[in-house]
Amino acid sequence: MDEEEVSMEAAENSSKDVAPALIALHPLESCVAVAIGSELRLFDLQGKRSVSLSDNTGGSSHSDAIRAICFGANGRLFVSAGDDKLVKLWATDSWHCVRTICSEKRVSSVALSHDGQYVTFADKFGAVWIVDLDEDGNKDAMADKKAVPLLGHYCSIITSLEISPDGRFIASADRDFKIRITMFPRKPLKLANEIQSFCLGHTDFVSCLSFVCPPDYSEGFLLSGSGDATVRLWDYKSGCLLDTCEIGEKAGFVDYKEVEKEASPAVTNIHSFPDGSLVAVGIQSLNGVMLLKCESSTKTLSFLKTVYMEESFIPTSLSLSSSAKRLWVIMGASNLPSPGSSQLLTHVRVVSNLDQFLLDPHGCDPIILEDNDVPGGENLLTQLQGSLYASKEEATLAATASALKVAMHNLLIKKQYSEGKRELRKRSRNDRKQKQ
Template identity: 45%
Template sequence: MEDTHMEESEQKLESEVAPALIAIHPNQKFISVSIGSELRVFNLQVSEKRVTSLAISSDGKFLCFADKFGVVYVVDIGDHSCENQAPLSKKAVPILSHYCSIITRLEFSPDGQYIVTADRDFKIRVTVFPKEPLNGAHEIQSFCLGHTDFVSCLAFVHCQDSANQLLVSGSGDSTVRLWDYASGSLLDTCDVGAKAGLLDSIQGQDEILPAVTDLCATPDGSLIAVAIQSLPGILLLKCNLSSRTLSLSKVISVDGEPFIPTSIGASSSVPLLWMVMGASSISQPNNNKDSTALLARVRVLSGFDFNGSDSISHETRVLEDKEVPYSDPLLLELQGKLCIGEEAFSTAAQAVKMSMRNLLIKKHYSAERREVRKKGRNDKKNQTPLS
């Protein structure tokens, strides 16, 4: 009986605790750590540049990503498994640059003809994506200029009429703008901060405008969903494809918790809009065992489709957790926890707001301060003087 009890205890312990295993590449190129079913791999030979955005080409052959120094790289990820064809190198190759301005978002046009990049210095650049991108992308199609603060997000408006090449962008200036991206023409501007009533709430305070954090379009291009800092929910804009204008359709609030989405996305086949709010390494209140946690909260909006009339479907609403597809298993996987205190999320909301502004808003330094910062740069420290 005692042996049986010990065996059951050992099995329970094994199910709760997994040993961490480490493996080192013979030439110390990689270090990998295994913890239970999770495998973490760290490449010791890559640079320390931070990736700020990435996208895969429409044909699935190339991956592009940008770093915080304003350089866009391309990697060939196509299938080269033919017997008579030698495998190609997967090394990242720089193809274009924004000249030391942080690239905040990059996207491929639906037809794969262009790659569009946005940066911290208010610019949107439309570049022709060449047939041989590993040789560089040197032809600029247009610039979309008009934002007065950092450009935070981009989305293409899909149209049945191929002549309409439309793009929407969100910015730290609290506006969403509609563009003809092939020509760079600004078609319409919607002041979403004012539409959501956020500007009235901060009037008289020494505070910057609420930034647009993300946006996405419905498959038919008739509706744009917008996430804005300080808005506990989303804003829905109607995109009139014939007049090429934007107008407010509806503000959908998330009641009962301080949920301010930082990223949103919609599928092309199911009328659901997925929203997430997140922040990393936020201290937990009430002296929990885990002093810090990677907080995330996922909410889902149903009825996110346009019914062909002049208004949004009345069925549009935020689902309860039990109504979310796959419910508890999905939320546990994406959030890590099902129940997180309101105080923790309030702290996370403020932290996300501050971190985004600190990353994207362009800082201004005095001449003396610039010289001090130059001396502390890592690339300067690692240089050895010439003898």
């Protein structure tokens, strides 16, 4: 490798992607999980204690950045996956790792079917894989099952996977502006999949998806967020765009359409109540969370309120509790350890009073809970944040916000290379097959 190739490789390694902190709630809000870097932190909200993970493989649960976490709809399983090419399944009654699945590439997204029978995961090369979990079967037989390919997006990073509540469809989104709706086969390991529709209309990477099923509209809708500063509402079966919410305008980014692409207010997270009565939206440049509502009668999105937090608090992940009507928000980056320590810092906030707010949006406001009022109190915050007080320092928050802007850009915005650099990259690829 010549000098130019070495310098190019060093520059790319120095801009390694920063992994954002993630948060996920148990469906009944009995526990909360946080992922930061390669760490999984859990807290039992019912027992008001931290949770220790048990993994027979030894060592830490993951050896590289975790990129996706989620609970199953019934709450019996929790899944984590990331850059170490491992998908780990945890039984939430014991928090023992019941299965480790090896991926060929780094994992970018995961989803569990609502019946708990299948786990699907996507990798950085645009392939979606599926594994039959067979929860009620023999555990030894379950451990021997391999992931099989389900569908693909042709070398485009898949940013989000969601399985519809009725289990009939799987939605997959990528950084090339596409949303694909695929019929979920009755026998996914034996039958070919069939494309139901494409939801096309975003003008930048699609970052997140969420299904909603209003009680008076049994077919349900799909919500999507994008780097084009919009949240869109879809009739996903036909691929028809129903409504578009310009979140840049609603959040007060008046001139966002005039700024450079990487500075636009990209949507980073969407999380909603199952019926669509409340939709929480995280925005890359917003120090808070935007609240929307899905109007099933008119098939539109309506803006409710923006809940502002500290000036430098830019949420990296959201999770809504439909049972307790609370919104959990986290901020953190995998390259920012606590001062004098190697432990990574996060900052957790909880927004309450959402049930009263939905009853009277003009008379009642959501409440950002003080530390002492957060479920689990200081014990929870110390466990999930890494430090009770250091994570609140203004300098730490500002550095985290800056790091995550770079992370989002590096992950989802395609890099542009000159012809010369493209040729250099081809020559220095390390995944070429070696001649025998």
